[in-house]
Amino acid sequence: VLAGYPVSPKDEEYVLVNNKCQCVTVTSKFVPSEENPDEEILVRNIRIMVPLKARENISDPLSPLRTTFRYRMSDLCKNCEPMEIELGGEIHQVQQGNSCEEPQTCYTYNRNECYTSPVPLLYHGEVRHVPAALTPDSCFAQ
Numbered sequence: 001v002l003a004g005y006p007v008s009p010k011d012e013e014y015v016l017v018n019n020k021c022q023c024v025t026v027t028s029k030f031v032p033s034e035e036n037p038d039e040e041i042l043v044r045n046i047r048i049m050v051p052l053k054a055r056e057n058i059s060d061p062l063s064p065l066r067t068t069f070r071y072r073m074s075d076l077c078k079n080c081e082p083m084e085i086e087l088g089g090e091i092h093q094v095q096q097g098n099s100c101e102e103p104q105t106c107y108t109y110n111r112n113e114c115y116t117s118p119v120p121l122l123y124h125g126e127v128r129h130v131p132a133a134l135t136p137d138s139c140f141a142q
Contacts, residue, residue, distance in 0.1 A: 012029050012030065013027050013028070013029040013045075014027060014028050014029065015027050016028055016044070016077070017076045017077055019076050020108075020110060021104055021106040021107070021108070021110040022071065022076065022104070022105070022106065022107055023048065023049040023050070023051060023107055023108055024046065024047065024048050024049075024071060024076055025046075025047045026044060026045070026046050026047075026073075026076065026077075027044070027045045027047075028042055028043065028044045028045070029042075029043060030042055030043075031043050048069075048071065050069055050107075051107050051108045053065060054066045054107050054108060058106055058107075058108070058109060058115060058134075059115045059116060059117050059134060060117060061117060061134075066107065069107060070105070075104070078100070080100035082094065109134070109135050113135070114133065114135060114139035115133070115134040115135045115139075116131035116132060116133055116134060116139070117131070117132055117134055118130065118131055118132070119131075119132040
């Protein structure tokens with residue numbers, strides 16, 4: 001069961017999933033049935049944006065271009081954000097998703113994560129590889 005939020009205050013369409021990492025938005029709304037205009041049916045819309053020139057390893061600009069994109073609704077809908085609930089007078093931390101330890105495949109930069117790539121730097125005559133931020137806003141946010 002998914003709970004959503006309205007796309008806009010006047011809209012009857014609800015956003016169920018907005019996964020910026022995998023470029024997927026899932027919405028739902030009730031529309032009149034074609035067979036019976038007195039009834040409404042639930043329609044879901046899945047919008048997938050395939051990023052052009054996405055790399056297999058987004059932290060490595062030299063990795064080969066990605067040619068395969070996989071989407072599993074169960075992965076898109078899981079909520080791994082921990083939350084606190086009260087049970088029997090005690091506060092417990094819980095999360096709604098399972099298998100949250102597995103890293104999520106990202107097809108584009110998730111602006112909430114810090115991505116780096118090693119860059120060669122000549123320092124006192126020696127070449128050293130130092131991490132350079134690919135998404136500086138996330139890496140240096142205070």
